[in-house]
Amino acid sequence: MTQSTSASTRPHGNFDLLRMLFNGRAFFALIAIIIIFSTLSPVYFSTNNFLTMSSHVAIYGLLALGMLLVILTGGIDLSVGSTLGLSGVIAGFLMQGVGIHAFGVTLYPPVWAVVILTAMLGAVVGGINGVLIAYFRVPAFVATLGMLYVARGAAMLMTNGLTFNTLEGDPELGNTGFDWLGFNGLLGVPVSVWVLIAVAVIGMLLLRRTPYGRWVYAIGCNARAAELSGVPVKRVQVSVYLLSGVCAAIAGLVLSSQLTSAGPTAGTTYEMIAIAAVVIGGAALSGGRGSVGGTLLGAFVIGFLSDGLVIIGVSAYWQMVFTGGVIILAVLLNSVQYRGRKKRSTAIPPSSKPGGVVDAVTGNRNSKSAVVS
Amino acid sequence: MSELTQHAPTDEIVLSAKDVAKSFGNVHALKTVNFDIHRGQVTTLFGENGAGKSTLMKILSGVIQPTSGEITLNGEPVSFSSSVDAQRMGISIIHQELSLAPNMNVRDNIFMGREIKGASGINYAEEARQAQKLLADLDGSIDPLDMVEDLRLGQQQIIEIARALSVESRILIMDEPTSALSATEVGVLFDVIARLKRQGVSIVYISHHLEEALEVTDHAVVLRDGLMTAYAKRADIDLEWIVRNMVGEGFDLGSPPVDHEFGAVALNIENLSVADAKVAGRFLVDHLSLQVRAGEIVCLYGLMGAGRTELLECVAGRLPADDGKVLLGGKDISRLTISERIEQGLVLVPEDRQRDGLVQTQSVGQNLSLASIKDFTRWLLTSRPRETEVIDNAIGQVRIKAGGAHAEIGSLSGGNQQKVVIGKMLATQPRVVLLDEPSRGIDIGAKAEVFRLLAQGAAQKGLAVLFSTSEVGECLSIAHRVVVLSKGRIKAEFGADVTKEEIMAASGESVAA
Numbered sequence: 001m002t003q004s005t006s007a008s009t010r011p012h013g014n015f016d017l018l019r020m021l022f023n024g025r026a027f028f029a030l031i032a033i034i035i036i037f038s039t040l041s042p043v044y045f046s047t048n049n050f051l052t053m054s055s056h057v058a059i060y061g062l063l064a065l066g067m068l069l070v071i072l073t074g075g076i077d078l079s080v081g082s083t084l085g086l087s088g089v090i091a092g093f094l095m096q097g098v099g100i101h102a103f104g105v106t107l108y109p110p111v112w113a114v115v116i117l118t119a120m121l122g123a124v125v126g127g128i129n130g131v132l133i134a135y136f137r138v139p140a141f142v143a144t145l146g147m148l149y150v151a152r153g154a155a156m157l158m159t160n161g162l163t164f165n166t167l168e169g170d171p172e173l174g175n176t177g178f179d180w181l182g183f184n185g186l187l188g189v190p191v192s193v194w195v196l197i198a199v200a201v202i203g204m205l206l207l208r209r210t211p212y213g214r215w216v217y218a219i220g221c222n223a224r225a226a227e228l229s230g231v232p233v234k235r236v237q238v239s240v241y242l243l244s245g246v247c248a249a250i251a252g253l254v255l256s257s258q259l260t261s262a263g264p265t266a267g268t269t270y271e272m273i274a275i276a277a278v279v280i281g282g283a284a285l286s287g288g289r290g291s292v293g294g295t296l297l298g299a300f301v302i303g304f305l306s307d308g309l310v311i312i313g314v315s316a317y318w319q320m321v322f323t324g325g326v327i328i329l330a331v332l333l334n335s336v337q338y339r340g341r342k343k344r345s346t347a348i349p350p351s352s353k354p355g356g357v358v359d360a361v362t363g364n365r366n367s368k369s370a371v372v373s
Numbered sequence: 374m375s376e377l378t379q380h381a382p383t384d385e386i387v388l389s390a391k392d393v394a395k396s397f398g399n400v401h402a403l404k405t406v407n408f409d410i411h412r413g414q415v416t417t418l419f420g421e422n423g424a425g426k427s428t429l430m431k432i433l434s435g436v437i438q439p440t441s442g443e444i445t446l447n448g449e450p451v452s453f454s455s456s457v458d459a460q461r462m463g464i465s466i467i468h469q470e471l472s473l474a475p476n477m478n479v480r481d482n483i484f485m486g487r488e489i490k491g492a493s494g495i496n497y498a499e500e501a502r503q504a505q506k507l508l509a510d511l512d513g514s515i516d517p518l519d520m521v522e523d524l525r526l527g528q529q530q531i532i533e534i535a536r537a538l539s540v541e542s543r544i545l546i547m548d549e550p551t552s553a554l555s556a557t558e559v560g561v562l563f564d565v566i567a568r569l570k571r572q573g574v575s576i577v578y579i580s581h582h583l584e585e586a587l588e589v590t591d592h593a594v595v596l597r598d599g600l601m602t603a604y605a606k607r608a609d610i611d612l613e614w615i616v617r618n619m620v621g622e623g624f625d626l627g628s629p630p631v632d633h634e635f636g637a638v639a640l641n642i643e644n645l646s647v648a649d650a651k652v653a654g655r656f657l658v659d660h661l662s663l664q665v666r667a668g669e670i671v672c673l674y675g676l677m678g679a680g681r682t683e684l685l686e687c688v689a690g691r692l693p694a695d696d697g698k699v700l701l702g703g704k705d706i707s708r709l710t711i712s713e714r715i716e717q718g719l720v721l722v723p724e725d726r727q728r729d730g731l732v733q734t735q736s737v738g739q740n741l742s743l744a745s746i747k748d749f750t751r752w753l754l755t756s757r758p759r760e761t762e763v764i765d766n767a768i769g770q771v772r773i774k775a776g777g778a779h780a781e782i783g784s785l786s787g788g789n790q791q792k793v794v795i796g797k798m799l800a801t802q803p804r805v806v807l808l809d810e811p812s813r814g815i816d817i818g819a820k821a822e823v824f825r826l827l828a829q830g831a832a833q834k835g836l837a838v839l840f841s842t843s844e845v846g847e848c849l850s851i852a853h854r855v856v857v858l859s860k861g862r863i864k865a866e867f868g869a870d871v872t873k874e875e876i877m878a879a880s881g882e883s884v885a886a
């Protein structure tokens with residue numbers, strides 16, 4: 001929506017094709033990735049592989065959509081990877097049954113209750129981030145960095161560093177079906193991808209057709225002007241972190257369902273993948289620019305690229321270099337696109353600028369091999 | 374070059390633009406313009422919003438490059454690749470929109486990019502000394518170590534002027550340098566201009582305050598729709614000549630609408646106080662009480678620092694009050710947030726449109742509808758047709774000249790950006806509207822229109838209007854009542870029959886200024 005206006009200001013003529021290639025760069029990058037890897041490996045271009053890759057992309061995409069909301073307001077959420085891990089552990093914990101010592105009974109909540117409780121946990125974690133940032137004026141980078149450690153630590157504490165392995169449930173206890181999210185498919189498409197699609201549709205409606213979406217963009221560009229126009233700036237700020245937390249929790253559910261196990265280290269450094277996906281999708285880290293469609297493309301680019309590198313057997317070190325290169329290139333092109341426009345008057349903390357994103361390289365590769373293996 | 378400058382006759386042309394044109398896509402901002410700058414004299418550029426004044430000045434100072442045409446400096450063709458390039462050749466510009474770094478102090482802003490090097494890094498002491506010297510001429514109350522974000526808009530404008538003066542250029546372009554200054558500060562600036570002229574500096578001046586510009590200028594040039602339509606020497610023209618050439622007819626800022634009865638008290642400010650965070654025991658707004666009735670138009674006049682902006686921001690909910698109450702139609706709204714106050718029908722058009730008014734990444738239309746977005750939301754979703762209706766209404770109402778609702782905010786001329794901010798707040802259908810310097814940067818035609826709009830709202834819908842201004846002339850237009858502020862208190866109140874002299878005397882200005 002915000003990008004469509006940019007085209008009209010550029011000179012018309014035979015630059016049209018170039019401009020189209022440029023504006024759709026994430027899309028063409030994805031096509032290029034698919035073509036290149038398909039020629040390099042016969043395995044790559046197969047339905048099975050696409051299904052596997054999309055279920056990885058679903059995790060990245062869910063995190064990235066939450067991250068998009070936060071980045072649009074000019075913030076950053078570094079805690080999503082840890083929130084994902086904590087949510088998985090909580091889900092695993094609930095699936096094992098909750099013992100209530102006073103009565104000497106063990107409660108086995110049904111799967112739908114586990115899902116709701118876990119999503120609520122994500123909301124609480126995100127809500128705390130949001131309140132710290134909006135009301136206590138803690139810089140987003142610092143608040144969510146702190147939460148990154150707190151949530152990860154809490155996940156470790158809950159399991160003593162071990163992994164919950166029995167998530168299948170028991171028909172006698174009426175809590176089966178947890179693996180449905182990760183393993184089953186509808187119309188040949190994994191459920192996790194449907195979840196991503198649902199969240200993306202909601203996100204798109206939210207951003208394009210509701211006052212809330214307009215407010216998110218306005219705050220990211222000029223919070224002062226938004227406030228004087230009657231936008232409830234602080235409430236919107238809290239809500240974007242809250243929604244990001246919920247997205248991370250859903251991603252945590254999907255991931256632990258895919259693996260039918262919940263480890264406290266799941267999702268380590270996934271926050272960087274999410275940020276990278278948002279940036280590759282054309283969003284500005286300074287806020288106010290970005291879209292759901294672009295972010296989804298970004299998630300596909302990252303997911304298809306890293307899986308492709310694993311499939312053709314490129315060494316782990318080269319995987320890091322390639323992924324990092326793609327991210328830097330994306331940021332470079334974004335700054336070409338936004339060059340010459342008025343910058344925001346309030347600066348964002350330098351630490352949340354592209355420098356941090358490059359770290360995603362490491363995170364991306366490590367965590368990827370964990371999922372694949 | 375310097376030799377030439379010193380011995381040149383006074384009526385020599387230093388910088389001139391020949392057949393200069395500039396297009397942005399298919400917007401032809403300038404169509405073959407010729408423009409001369411005379412050595413040691415002031416040339417003033419007049420023209421409506423969007424006439425192309427800023428565009429021409431940006432070309433002459435290297436900020437943008439012309440699509441065609443040539444520029445000659447001291448008779449020789451030149452082309453500037455950037456504003457730094459132009460600055461090196463002795464041309465500097467004060468931009469219409471402030472370009473200061475708010476998180477840095479005054480000294481660092483003045484010397485940004487041209488830091489004075491010392492033995493060990495930057496020579497801060499020398500910078501501070503020079504900054505102090507520059508500021509002493511302009512506004513003694515600003516300290517070089519003050520943070521820019523803590524300064525009022527007018528003071529920021531003075532920093533912008535000081536920065537341009539610190540370059541000691543031979544040609545100085547001032548694009549609406551006084552839009553946020555009141556008469557006294559303008560007087561000070563004019564003294565500085567007179568001194569620069571004696572030193573042989575050539576000046577280009579742009580202002581929508583026509584009388585003020587006439588006072589200082591030697592040559593007058595009128596631009597209209599990207600064409601130069603008239604030129605004359607100061608001695609040959611008067612105010613009427615400018616207005617006729619600018620808009621083609623006489624103009625009138627209106628008079629107070631009289632054929633309607635005032636309604637009940639719409640806005641009641643009781644004993645309102647805002648303490649000064651910097652000086653204990655001092656108040657920016659000092660236990661002030663003021664009532665505005667439905668259908669009434671009240672003008673707030675005061676010097677810079679009189680507390681106008683603070684009063685209006687406090688009433689709108691932007692600044693917390695330390696004491697006192699604000700009642701809207703008898704209902705206490707002191708505890709409400711800004712958005713709740715807007716819902717209750719109280720809106721503020723802020724003074725600084727860049728900082729407080731506009732969302733740069735959104736289009737003209739999205740900016741216009743931002744404050745009234747709830748009005749066209751049904752079942753959580755916004756309705757496109759209703760939004761288009763609201764936007765088209767607003768564009769028509771305040772007559773915004775733009776390439777349609779989808780144009781980027783940055784492509785509008787300064788005055789049209791101001792109209793977007795006003796249009797956005799009026800689109801919420803308020804009962805009480807507060808406007809902080811609504812005429813800042815808009816041309817006489819637009820000014821008259823804004824005032825007509827307010828007068829019409831007051832007469833037909835019972836809108837209560839409270840606007841501030843630093844131009845005395847505007848107090849005498851549509852206001853039923855003029856309230857003069859000084860040091861956060863009401864110094865005097867006048868009816869519509871007040872004279873300029875009375876207002877200025879009450880505000881504490883010397884009438885001569």
Ligand SMILES: Nc1ncnc2c1ncn2[C@@H]1O[C@H](COP(=O)(O)OP(=O)(O)OP(=O)(O)O)[C@@H](O)[C@H]1O
Binds near residue numbers: 786
């Ligand atoms: N970057 C840009 N892109 C597109 N159009 C532009 C751009 N800059 C200026 N324009 C257009 O050029 C025209 C002249 O603008 P300019 O800023 O020079 O006006 P101005 O005379 O300075 O007006 P004002 O008194 O309001 O400051 C306007 O129609 C404006 O919309």
Ligand SMILES: [Mg+2]
Binds near residue numbers: 428469548786787
């Ligand atoms: Mg201008």
